[in-house]
Amino acid sequence: MREGKLKILIVSQYFWPENMRVNDMAEELVRRGHEVTVLTALPNYPEGQVFDGYRKAPEQFANYQGAEVVRVPFIPRGKRSLTLVLNYLSFVVSGSLLGSWKLRGKEFDGIFVYAVSPIMSAIPALLIGRLKKAPVSVWVLDLWPETLRAVGVVHDDRALALVGRMVSWIYNRTDYLLLQSRAFLDSVRSYCTRPIEDERLVYFPSWAEDGFNELPEGGSPLLARAPDEFTILFAGNLGEAQDFPAILDVAEALRNTVKVRWVLVGDGRMSEWLQREVTQRNLDNVLLLGRHPLEAMPGLFATADALLVSLKTNEVFAKTIPGKVQAYLASGKPVLGMIGGEAARVIEESGAGLACASGDQQGLSRIVQQMAAMTHPQRIAMGQAGKRYYDDQFAKEKIFSNLERLFRQGTRRDGKQ
16 A cells, blocks of 8 residues: 555646636645646637637646646647547647656656546556556546437447447556446446456546535625526536427426526537527526636525436436536535436435436426425425435545545556556
8 A cells, every 4th residue: 555645647638727626636636745747738628729828828827736737739629520539639649649758757656537528538648557657547427439429429330339449448458447427337347348356446426616515695696586586507518418408398388387597507519509599489587697617606506496407318328427416416405307317316315306307398397396386494405405415425525535545555457566
């Protein structure tokens, strides 16, 4: 077992002060007294171009809360599918070659890959892990290639099979595979075509960022309180997977039945569609607030009566717990879910709220009316139940203690320390 201060490398294609959990991870490990280095690309997400702030003063972003940040050049993701693919591939090449060179002379006790898409960002970490003789842990946040088909990015079976072989190549060379949902286990194991011990498949869920545990009493300047309306807030990616057509249909159906205000915060591929639909259908009970920084979210949560999470019906999505679920639970607000699988299990098991099946418009209408009819104390009790469940299952202190233990005890899969 490794004692004392650990030397940890975090590899993430995306790292910027607003990139949430990976930044949170670096900060927390530094706070615990460890030496942390981050290997990442030039910041360009989600706009698709390198940020002006970085161009003007890159030296100001060489350190984050005590963690050294090593950046490598790459092709910006832009707005087209081709440039996005080139963006992914260029980080693999640049991170593997230039990243290895920039990290020369450094030793690491463990390497952690923040594997939000794309999964191939693990390839530079595997190369560096071999060079440094350090165990590599990959945090599996998306199921590739299944997620590519589920979100409509890739439909061709041959292309998906090729991605599947790449995933197997990565999984077969990774020392520890950390799973954000227990339901990921069978899928991940199916791509491990080389034997892997059970203890190398580790349940490692997401946590809520600081700020959600204690919501501000003053609410938010972005959203006025509406005591005579039941306010439902959705925060996050406004994408196709979230099934906004169903949500708007329910909002329209309930408009003259229940005083419900729907507040959507974020942006994504469905943003323009939502704006058009809200205008054309005259949905004055739907507010589109756009994208706001993480620090604005607790105030918006405080102004809401309930928080909404939704995903389309899909076998892959059913295995996933969206990261917003942990933030919702930590906030102590009741949760409404039009979602199935693991996320629905968490909502119902915790007592944090009400859930219906993915795509079930009648079900969503029913649980919205049911929660809107509850008394304020009933909703408070529901939110507090979710908060207790969060503290038991997803508290950051507990999750990072487990990660720290893994770094101390971890071995390479070839049996070498």
